[in-house]
Amino acid sequence: MTSDSQGFGKGCHLHLIDGSAFIFRAYHALPPLTRKSDGIPIGAVAGFCNMLWKYVSDQNGSDAPTHVAVIFDHSSKTFRNEIYPEYKANRPELPEDLRPQFPLTREATRAFNIACIETEGFEADDIIAALSCKARDAGGAVTIISSDKDLMQLVGQGVNMLDPIKGKEIGPDEVAEKFGVGPDRVVDVQALAGDSVDNVPGAPGIGIKTAALLINEFGDLESLLSRAEEIKQPKRRQTLIDHAEQIRISKRLVQLDCDTPLDFTLESLEVRDPQADALLEFLAQMEFRTLTARVAEKLGAEAPAVVSAPPAETAAAPELPAMGADGYERVSDREALDRWIAEIALAGHVAIDTETTGLDEMQAELVGVSLSIRAGRACYIPVGHVEGDGDLFGATGRVAGQMDASEVLEALKPVLEDPAILKIGQNVKYDWKIFARHGIRMTPIADTMLMSYALNAGTHNHGMDELAERYLGHKCIPIKELIGSGKSQIGFAQVAIDKATPYAAEDAEVTLRLWQHFAPVLHAERVTTVYETLERPMVPVLADMEMAGIRVDGETLKRMSNAFAQKMAQLEDEIHELAGEKFNVGSPKQLGEILFDKMGLAGGKQGKTGAYSTSADVLEDLAAEGHDLPARILDWRQVSKLKSTYTDALQSHVNPETGRVHTSYSIAGAQTGRLASTDPNLQNIPVRSEEGRRIREAFVATPGHRLVSLDYSQIELRILAHVADIPALKQAFRDGIDIHAMTASQMFGVPVEGMDPMIRRQAKAINFGVIYGISGYGLSRNLRIPRSEAQAFINTYFERFPEIRAYMDKTVADAKEAGYVRTLFGRRINTPGINQSGPAAGGARRAAINAPIQGAAADIIRRAMIRMPEAIRDLPARMLLQVHDELVFEVEEGATEELIAAARQVMEVAAEPVVKLAVPLVVDAGIGMNWAEAH
DNA sequence: ACGCTCACG
DNA sequence: GACGTACGTGAGCGTA
Known part of the structure; x- marks a missing residue:
């Protein structure tokens, strides 16, 4: 040779x-x-x-x-x-x-x-x-x-x-x-x-x-x-x-x-003959039994023993060392840290967890980092532990025997940014942001929370304690054992390093074990693509959005808050006057007693607690009968909500350093693939009422900039038209005609031109009802019409659009068969309650019908968001917010049109090339100095 | 801690 | 024939 x-x-x-x-x-x-x-x-x-x-x-x-x-x-x-x-x-x-x-x-x-x-x-x-x-x-x-x-x-x-x-x-x-x-x-x-x-x-x-x-x-x-x-x-x-x-x-x-x-x-x-010893040693090291034997035979060499645990007798999990079996090491000097770094480079992966002074990633300071490369072993690197309680007299001092945070970060940076080393986290967006504030963009990453979400959405939540118990049979050390709870709660920095080490190291090890557990299951359950294309890439995108934040004008909020306070006081006086006594207007219990016991209005008891319902629709019915008190209560509640939840709470969320509000998106919060926004929730800022919409005036662009909002028009109905394959609906969307008017026209046989707005409103309610898994009762309540009438509407609807009934039946049947439903993009939503009987069955049924539609819409905007940074890379613009079917950007004032063109393009083709929808996706855009104008 | 109410899509 | 339901969220408040 x-x-x-x-x-x-x-x-x-x-x-x-x-x-x-x-x-x-x-x-x-x-x-x-x-x-x-x-x-x-x-x-x-x-x-x-x-x-x-x-x-x-x-x-x-x-x-x-x-x-x-x-x-x-x-x-x-x-x-x-x-x-x-x-x-x-x-x-x-x-x-x-x-x-x-x-x-x-x-x-x-x-x-x-x-x-x-x-x-x-x-x-x-x-x-x-x-x-x-x-x-x-x-x-x-x-x-x-x-x-x-x-x-x-x-x-x-x-x-x-x-x-x-x-x-x-x-x-x-x-x-x-x-x-x-x-x-x-x-x-x-x-x-x-x-x-x-x-x-x-x-x-x-x-x-x-x-x-x-x-x-x-x-x-x-x-x-x-x-x-x-x-x-x-x-x-x-x-x-x-x-x-x-x-x-x-x-x-x-x-x-x-x-x-x-x-x-x-x-x-x-030049061709060289294989060296039997080197080749066989490698193959044995990889534990390839068959190939090692085959190669040894061919080369006439003796096969080295392949040392690994013998094949399990059952299909049970491979034998793993017990949690922490090989020790949790406290790393306090460079030499020890370098040893870990060398091992990480060799392994090509590391599970990582950060401990910080708080839960707000925008303000929390690093207290320590834990690492794990293999089951049974992990380390904790404390960097920010302090002693003393931090008050004026017990001045805090750094605990001795810790490396400086800067030195640790500098040493870890090459690891965290090394494309050949996978960084595994549990809710890794949190740690990603902590490192990003120190100039480190961690990549590539894996996230056990998101792996669980891709597999188990609908079955259970995806927090570490829950996952550790379910999949590792391990109960994590409760954080409360370290920091206490309630008034006497301390920060993690105050925890003694000896106590912090096993806790933090355990988190890293659990994460590593979860990763090892989930990795093969993702393939087997056919959710790898979902995880790779819809979950994992969201992490840096959302982290960047959250860190960017949106500018909120605190002065405007304060002014509004004062105005609301005045209005509330005025309404309270009127309410007390009408009730004939003083009571806590904010207490549904007291209100119920006044309305139904004292004043004797019609309206029954509800719920297990036996309390009267005083919800808006109950009060609206009473108000419609001409009662003033319920009407005033509704006014008061609206103002009260705006004041407490929006003008007041929002002010407390303005970051003092940035002057902006930084929400946090949970990627694995909602069952359907939607994001959820917390601390504060910026996905439910008022818009439907004129008064409420004014809150959005406080969300402003930074000077020299504009806010631009792009939103999908009717995305869920379009998805319904596609997945249920409804010719009339698809054609209407292709022709760009008013979809609700078209529905009304088909159902009631009236022309679209000069249609009674009431008729259109009813058709619109039915269209939405279909997405939610329509019922006669639900529609009758929504439209405030007799149930028989609502049922008749639904019957007509199914006659006109028989494909919808077929789609709903098939979806439910599939869910019963498989225990889950999937979106167009393969996202799996488990439906554990679908085979129940009794009242719960109805709910599970409707959730199963809704999930593929809501979920596909969520998938589409996720795809758009993931592609967006690259598409707007050269524009002076940042993506700030997502509100399910809307993306909000902050753009330099001269570049708004360019941004709209680029972002709209990404959004409109976001389903492709995986899915070619039979209907166009249409994106509307708005520009303004504030969110009210832009929306 | 839990239920009620209400803000959004 | 009756049952009780529109789907998905998060936050603030009152009550226990």
């Missing part, structure tokens, strides 16, 4: 293996295997080694290579991103359990004694191109082991390709079959046709067929572009004239670079 080392030339045969393609193929072809002894993901490495072994075993004929190399991609950013920033922009993020396997695939290649090549800033394709050119120029033959169509331009004159799966050779004929042109014109065709996978734009509306036709007619791309006027088809002609520049850019993107610098010689790629 060894050739003389005279140099690479005639008679030599170079094999170039597309390593990255091998890895992805291996990853997707195999179930998510983990290494028995420690649970790290190893499936892609296993597949990679199998493929490599098969390759090596096959090379023994007369056409065996004299030289061989495996080429890998080094990083995602290459010179092509300089030419076109969007290049490969819509690639999904790497699966988190794949990235840590990358270093191992390099090791594997070396273990096979094959040259392993990667170059910073270049794609594997470019290195393959350069090597092919060089080898061909030297008179040798080249075989590229890959089926990547982007490499087909290299075929010809001694270079061919080999599809490693089909074992099929790809020569000039096969290339011509695929592209309609010879290999030398492949780039021209690709430049025209573009590539949605790599996000090469190409010419809109032109695919490979048309591109080949044009190139064959005009000879080459430049001739085509310079003589575009001669194209007969007017539309095609115009497209090529309009997009000439874009097409030229596309060509530069697809054209592989034969001049890629190489810091090694062809000679160095």
Whole structure:
């Protein structure tokens, strides 16, 4: 197998293996295997080694290579991103359990004694191109082991390709079959046709067929572009004239670079026999039993013992050490920290948790960091523990034996930013923000809370204590044991380090174990894509939004609050007057007694507590009968709500440093995929009433800026039209007509023109009712009509739109069968209550009907948000808020139109390319100095 | 700690 | 035939 080392030339045969393609193929072809002894993901490495072994075993004929190399991609950013920033922009993020396997695939290649090549800033394709050119120029033959169509331009004159799966050779004929042109014109065709996978734009509306036709007619791309006027088809002609520049850019993107610098010689790629001991040692270390045995037999060597826990007798979880079995280490000096960092680099992953002085990530200070790499072992690095109670007399001082926070952060920064090291957290957005305030953008990340959410939404919540108990059978140390509760509660900084260490280290270890538990389950339950595309990428996006905050004018709120206080006092006087006695207007109990016992109005008892209901609809009914007191109460309640929840509470949320309000979004809070906003909730700022809407005037743009709001129009109804496949509804949305008027017209047989607003209102209520899993009772209450009438409406509706009934029935049946429903994008929402009987069954049924619709809308805006930072990167604009179907931006005043164009585009195509909706998504936009104006 | 009420989509 | 329901949230307040 060894050739003389005279140099690479005639008679030599170079094999170039597309390593990255091998890895992805291996990853997707195999179930998510983990290494028995420690649970790290190893499936892609296993597949990679199998493929490599098969390759090596096959090379023994007369056409065996004299030289061989495996080429890998080094990083995602290459010179092509300089030419076109969007290049490969819509690639999904790497699966988190794949990235840590990358270093191992390099090791594997070396273990096979094959040259392993990667170059910073270049794609594997470019290195393959350069090597092919060089080898061909030297008179040798080249075989590229890959089926990547982007490499087909290299075929010809001694270079061919080999599809490693089909074992099929790809020569000039096969290339011509695929592209309609010879290999030398492949780039021209690709430049025209573009590539949605790599996000090469190409010419809109032109695919490979048309591109080949044009190139064959005009000879080459430049001739085509310079003589575009001669194209007969007017539309095609115009497209090529309009997009000439874009097409030229596309060509530069697809054209592989034969001049890629190489810091090694062809000679160095000479085929070497595998060294049995090195290869077998690696395979045994990976615990690949079958392959180790097979290789040992073939090489005539003795197979080393594969040491790991023997296969479990049942399918139970692998044997793991007990919690903390190998100790929780307190790290107090640089030497110890460096030891951990070295271990992390070796492992390729680390579970991490931060302890801070408070729960508000915008203000909390770092107190300590805990790390865990494997089950049974973790450490805690205290940095901010203090002694004394911090008051004037017991002045606080730093506890001795801690590293400085700055030194720890400086040491951890390379780890936290290392693309080859996965950082695993539980609710990692919290820790991400803490580090971001110290100039560290942590990446890549995994989040056990989000893994659980992707799997278990609808079944249970996803807090660490809950997950630890359910999946690890472990009860976490309650935080209360450290900081107490109520009045005597202390901050984490005041906790003694000896007590903090086991608590904090345990959190990191639990996180690590949860990650190991969930990683294989995500695949098995088919929610990996949801986790990778809809959950994990939200973390940095939301963290940035939350840290940006929105400017709130405290003075305006204060003025409003005073006005509200006056109005409340005035209303209270009137109310007491009408009631004939003084009482607490804010007490439903006292109010109920006044209304129903004392005044004897009609309205029954409700609820288990036996209290009268005094809710708005009860009071509205009474007011409609002409009673003044309930009407005044309603007024008072509105003002009271505005004052307490909005003007007063909001002021307390203005961050003193930034002068802005920083909400926190929970990614895993709602069952359906929606976000939830807390502290404060900025997703329920008043808008429906004139008075309430004025609160939004206090949400202002910073000077020189504007607030811009973009919202999806009728997104849930559009999704309903698509998923239930309702022709009339789809057509109406395509035609852009008033959907509620159309519904009314279909139901009641009246023309849209000059329609009675009442009729339209009823149709609108029915449309919404459908989304919620309509019932006659619910509709009758909403519309305040007799139940029989409401039921008749619903019957008519189902007659006119029979597909809706079919959709609802099918959704419920699916839920009963599977125990969950899925959105268009694969998000899984579990429906544990669906097979119950009794009153609860109705609720579960309606929730199951609603979830795929509400959830798909949530998925779509998530997709838009994830793409948004890149789309507005060059604009002076920031995304600040999300309100389910609305995104709010802050933009420099000169750039509002540009922002709207860019953001609208992202939002309108957000479902693609995964889902091509049968209806358009329409986005409305508004601009203003404040949120009231912009909405 | 829990229920009621009400703000939003 | 009766049961009680519109779907999804979070916050403030009163009450126990």
